Amino acid sequence: MRSTTHTGTFLILDDDEVFRTRLEQAMTRRGFDTVGAASVAQAQQIIADHAIDYAVVDLRLEDGNGLEIIDQLRREQPRARALVLTGYGNTPTVVAAVKAGAVDYLAKPEGADEIVAALMAPRNAQPAPPEDPISPDAARIAHIESVFDAADRNVSKAARLLNMHRRTLQRILKRNAEEDDATA
Missing domain, CATH: 3.40.50.2300 (Response regulator)
Incomplete structure (x- = not known):
């Protein structure tokens, strides 16, 4: 902080x-x-x-x-x-x-x-380009995971907060876990 x-x-x-x-x-x-x-x-x-x-x-x-x-x-x-x-x-x-x-x-x-x-920042300031930009898909997954964690890893609660179907959230989380395991 x-x-x-x-x-x-x-x-x-x-x-x-x-x-x-x-x-x-x-x-x-x-x-x-x-x-x-x-x-x-x-x-x-x-x-x-x-x-x-x-x-x-x-x-x-x-x-x-x-x-x-x-x-x-x-x-x-x-x-x-x-x-x-x-x-x-x-x-x-x-x-x-x-x-x-x-x-x-x-x-x-x-x-x-x-x-x-x-x-x-001053009105006409130019930001520096990102050193390691995050892809939109990675940003989406990071947001989903942060909401899932904030919902105490409760899929139903997280799905409600994300305004998506519970099964859709489960598939996204499963797919992301499999990709993490493949890169580990």
């Missing part, structure tokens, strides 16, 4: 409750006043009620697209710095996020220190 303490109101919009709660705790430990939302509607209400300094926004939400929130922040609270953090990244959504007003676009899972660094 960094020793630097930050200030400001930090909105975290993500429908993955486990991930959102962990990120809220991490940002609170860094000194931010955090507020979480699981939906576009909740985030819109929070923006109406609070001055937001920073925001981390997921793209795919049950009631809409996180880019709506990025755009709303740009229009209503132009000093707010927001970034998109998603497991569903592709070039068109990166472009759309930047056009909507996002200062950066990161792939899940990303650590709290990296998120803070992206939000605190």
Whole structure:
């Protein structure tokens, strides 16, 4: 954990409750006043009620697209710095996020220190290219495994949190375990 303490109101919009709660705790430990939302509607209400300094926004939400929130922040609270953090990244959504007003676009899972660094970077700063980039499939598997671990390795609970069928999750976990055994 960094020793630097930050200030400001930090909105975290993500429908993955486990991930959102962990990120809220991490940002609170860094000194931010955090507020979480699981939906576009909740985030819109929070923006109406609070001055937001920073925001981390997921793209795919049950009631809409996180880019709506990025755009709303740009229009209503132009000093707010927001970034998109998603497991569903592709070039068109990166472009759309930047056009909507996002200062950066990161792939899940990303650590709290990296998120803070992206939000605190000067407006025109160019990030260094990743030394060992993670593939989208590897990022997806890492996210699934972190949710599975957070659900106390309970397949049914993890499947509900991931919004997928239990058998699908079992196949993914089994396939990943077999690939890990083959590379070991």
